[in-house]
Amino acid sequence: MGPTRHVVYDARYLTAKPTGIGQVCREILRGLVRLPDAPPLTILARPDTPVPEEAAAAPGIQVVEAPWAPQGAANQRRLPGLLRKLGARLYHGPDVFNPVAARGAALVVTVHDLIPITCAHLLTRSRKSRFLPLWKTWLRLQVSRAAAIVAVSRFTAKDLTRILGVPARKIRVVHNPVREWGTVEAPAPFRRRMGLTGRVIATAGRQDPYKNAAGLVRAMPSILRRCPDATLVVAGPPDPRYPEASREADRLGLQERVRFTGWLPDGDLGALYRASDVFVFPSLYEGFGMPPLEAMRFGTPVVASDRTSLPEVLGDAAILIDPEDPEALAGAVVRVLTDRALAAHLREAGPRRAARYSAVEAARAYRAIYRDLLDSPTERSGP
Structure with a gap:
């Protein structure tokens, strides 16, 4: 891995039937490669789910298969070693299942909501809500290890401060982009x-x-x-x-x-x-x-x-x-x-x-975060 390839973006949330987070991953990747000065990027992908062709074929892009699920225990064991092998200086995890037991690349974590905590009374059949103290501990580990925390709305940013005590200065707000569709049936x-x-x-x-x-x-x-x-x-x-x-x-x-x-x-x-x-x-x-x-x-x-x-x-x-x-x-x-x-x-x-929520606008905001961290002498806190 050459020394200029700094950023690893984890797109394994993009599956054959993607959730909302998977859809956001797809749009962020599209936005990043459309920037006129797009950063060199390594994309982690599932073997059975290709990343958008537009992203995979773009200059400066490398796609690396990581065949284990980001939510599983294997991710905690195996991803830190892969990031070291890739020479990553910054790892962007689009959700809160990032490794916490090893250090290396700076961690950017995107937090979409705190619903398992705020709506625990409505989600009594959810594993996260049933093990609420453990989930809170896990989230605190994620945000404490992150070099930057991205909240997808000002509301979520306030929740992070109110519920988890995250300092407002550590949080950046980047609204999610609305996905693109081709032609749909009349x-x-x-x-x-x-x-x-x-x-x-x-x-x-x-x-x-x-x-x-x-x-x-x-x-x-x-x-x-x-x-x-x-x-x-x-x-x-x-x-x-x-x-x-x-x-x-x-x-x-x-x-x-x-x-x-x-x-x-x-x-x-x-x-x-x-x-x-x-x-x-x-x-x-x-x-x-x-x-x-x-x-x-x-x-x-x-x-x-x-x-x-x-x-x-x-x-x-x-x-x-x-x-x-x-x-x-x-x-x-x-x-x-x-x-x-x-x-x-x-x-x-x-x-x-x-139209205010475009992939390019979101990608521009993320690129600014990446640059700030890569230029910072204290960047290395994370996986």
Whole structure:
């Protein structure tokens, strides 16, 4: 490894069915290689999941396979040695599963949220929340070892200081970029293929209780009284630990008006965003909140929670409501479905808002962090 190759970016969170963090990894890589003075970069990747071709083929890029999962014990044993072999001066871990038992390259850690701590009462079936003291200790190790901590919102930065005592001077805020889509299926054929008629209300995300999909289902009877042709489409992987939303639909007799699609590939998810009359995101807690921005990118009006990071991220381009008030939620959805002027305003405001969160802007902010650390005489604290 030549002496000029300083930065190692861990893209192993990008899998065949990537989570939100995996999607962010993909966009950050695209942004970094588009910079006119892109830094030399080594990308760690899974053997079965290629990094974006645009990144892998860029000058100054080396892709190295690391076949063990970043969340596993093997990562703690094996990654420090690999970083030494690569001659890394800086390692960027896009989540909080970075090695803590060895020193070497400076660690940049991105923290997306503290939900296992802040929402432990809602996640009693989650391993992180069941072992809350251990998880807190682990997070404190991560942030104490990091040379720089990146929070994906000002809200998450405040949580890091309030809950873990991280000094504000150690935290940088870099908003996540909205992912790019190619051409997606037009609304009419997508609706026909999915068997959707009438007005379409969409939501997307995991089934964890803090996402509050069950709360949106509970608002549907009120919505249907005023918009009887509406259908709610819930996109996202099922989770047998958290069946509340589907049980609520059964309890209310809404099997014909609430559709659970399961996980959708990018093309179908983009087509759903585009084909929907309104996208609803009633989450009780977010560190950032990507799905409503993705819907905005397609010009779909958004109704979202007024909690945590969402007002910061969405601004005045969405209707913000109390997610625990079913009537307020239903009323906002009905307003969008029945007020053409309001819907038109949101369709114009949303894409402008989403455009603020570009891959290049995020990459530029990360590059500045890398440069600051590589120029610092105290850079070497980390894996």
